[in-house]
Amino acid sequence: MSERRDQILDAALDIADEEGLGAVTMRAVASRVGVTAMALYPHVSGKEDLLDGLVTRLLAGVALPDASLCWTDRLRELGCSGREALHRHPALVPLLFAKPGSTLAARQTADFIYQALLDAGVPAAQIPRLERLITTFLLGFVISETSGRFVAGTAGAQDWRTAAGRDTRLPAHRQLAAVLAEPSWDDEFAADLDDLIGMVAGRSAAENAAAENAAVSRG
Amino acid sequence: MSERRDQILDAALDIADEEGLGAVTMRAVASRVGVTAMALYPHVSGKEDLLDGLVTRLLAGVALPDASLCWTDRLRELGCSGREALHRHPALVPLLFAKPGSTLAARQTADFIYQALLDAGVPAAQIPRLERLITTFLLGFVISETSGRFVAGTAGAQDWRTAAGRDTRLPAHRQLAAVLAEPSWDDEFAADLDDLIGMVAGRSAAENAAAENAAVSRG
DNA sequence: ACCTGAACACCGTTCAAGT
């Protein structure tokens, strides 16, 4: 509502993008707005509220794919547009694990996934679990990319791959040495998404087969 | 090595378990050891080094299953023992996303998974990716459990489920209202693990079929 | 209603000083 609040969130978002989440300080945000730290409190109940506002902004950036696509394409596109939205503000991704996504925007993307899984023929009882499985993986992947689990910030820190490929205490690494290079994360994400979609398709196929069997034995 | 360092890490671990990661302060750790904050620096190069030490302790807690089990049981047991280890120090889980697991202990559990995937017949080129997929999911699941994405700290904050089940803007939620209750996270984790293992088995089955086809068309 | 400035109880870390 208040345009002053939007101004504050804009400033906080800029700081997070430029200097990381640690630099998002009441004082720093205030100074970028051109005001004292205390002047933020009428518009933001405290730091936690400020961060909640940033999460809302972050989730507002995920575009929902065209509902007329087939369910596999819908999930694939949602995965990509979700990842892109988080990449736009990588410093904020850790915030997504702190609280349940109970805002309307968060529930709407969950609803979109629910609908895709319904259309896929997944049994209802499995759908909330599979929605959590998919989004948990997506958030985990992006935070791993952006917070340093996959790629270390410093360039030299990835020697461990070649070292591990020669370490006698890591026999399987040695066996896979030829294949341990750092991959394209775009490609890896796409392949993971395909595997998860295949998993969902398998689930619904198994269900359909079971239903058919039941029908046959009934008939 | 230094037993003073171990003493410091013990104190930090206790504070993290009792009061959370935010309470792990150089001053608080020092005072629990019975010493000034500055007295920590000869044994710990700074706060980052202290947190690295805690991560090492955390990962030391994941037990590797018996290597003689079949690959599916090995993955299943490793998933459970990994989750249990993280549950012992939930406050530390966010630290796992910050840096690549390049310590020996971390690489040894990766090696264990590599071996299971090799035994499953997964093509080598897919193995590092699938290892990351599995561990990314596991870490994402546990951090979601323990940091509040799945379960809110305050009891009353889970009303959104029943509210969402009635919200006209969330048609799929309405359709699934009967099934939106908070699940048993133990059961959900087990089901997710089974699905992922099934996905791996499917991958290797596809590969084997392709190889057989190639062999047939060659012969 | 909105903002300021001083203050409080904290941080991590440096530095000179002690033993």
Place this chain on the structure above:
DNA sequence: ACCTGAACACCGTTCAAGT
């Protein structure tokens, strides 16, 4: 080598005071 105490440059937030 190990530890102390004062200090520095920060935090988030409260509170009294201004307009």
